[in-house]
Amino acid sequence: MGLTGTALAIDAGNSKTDVALVAMDGRVLGRARGGGFQPPMIGVARAVDVLAPLVASVLAQAGPTGSGPVDHISAFLANADLPDEVTGLTAEIARRGWAGTVTVRNDTFALLRAGLPDDGEPLGVAVVCGAGINCAGLGRGGATARFPSIGRISGDWGGGHFLAEEALWHAARADDGRGAPTELARALPAHFRLRTMPELIEALHLRRIPDARRHELTPLVFDVASAGDSLAREIVARQAEEIALLATVALRRLDLLSEPIPVILGGGVLAVRHPLLHDRLTHLLTERAPKAVPQVVTAPPVLGAALDALDRAGVPKEAGAYERLRGAWA
16 A cells, blocks of 8 residues: 555444544545444444444544545454454444445554554554543464453453442442441532432442443542542552553563563553552553553553554555554644
């Protein structure tokens, strides 16, 4: 493809989806954002339907340049965790006729690509802690380290949705005497202008408070922890432990523990660099992977998808396209 042609870059997470149309010289020709991408809940075809208006929007923004199929789609998708899921999603996106070729990977790899240098062999590990939690790594010769990341049945612990549920569980038990006291029992209902945990439990159960609002409770865990609540601090410390564990295990699998390797950290929970979480995490990484170089990446992962499209097109690194593309999201 060289410096000609166009590609669609897609980053579809559990809570939001970003699509960009990029030219191979690094120009961004169109951008669009939509809702979450959740094929396990609504099926593959309906999940890909969520992408359709976003693709149409970015093609329209490009005018005549965006007419007809583009050359390639680099799609990094949440819930593309198992080989069968990747195969099914690839086939469904290819069936839409949006591009000549399609590649699908888990969305954690988009964060990793966004944080890695544009030259040299791609070596690094990424941990995303946003609505959910996941980790992926790239080693020498194209080796990869992955985790199934499909919930508690695959050993997952953490992520924004999980932390909100954990806080509710502890707050309910603190309120009725089954658990240790915690300020969460007051702070969580107060967030929704309620007085007690029983009122909050009822409102959530009867959907008077939509399930989609539960994520609002995650920042409260950190607020209550910062104020000194011991139970909330334990939750935050456990989250740091899990992120460090994922990164360390991935580095070990790739035989990269003894080298200065980037550990890319991203997602809403990590991007805010909350001191209790960030400081504990960096301390744990220093102990367990002393050569690791942790860095928080706040650029949107769709940048990683766009960079991947340039990689696959064989765009020369010295052509300026990579710098132009990164500058578009600076």
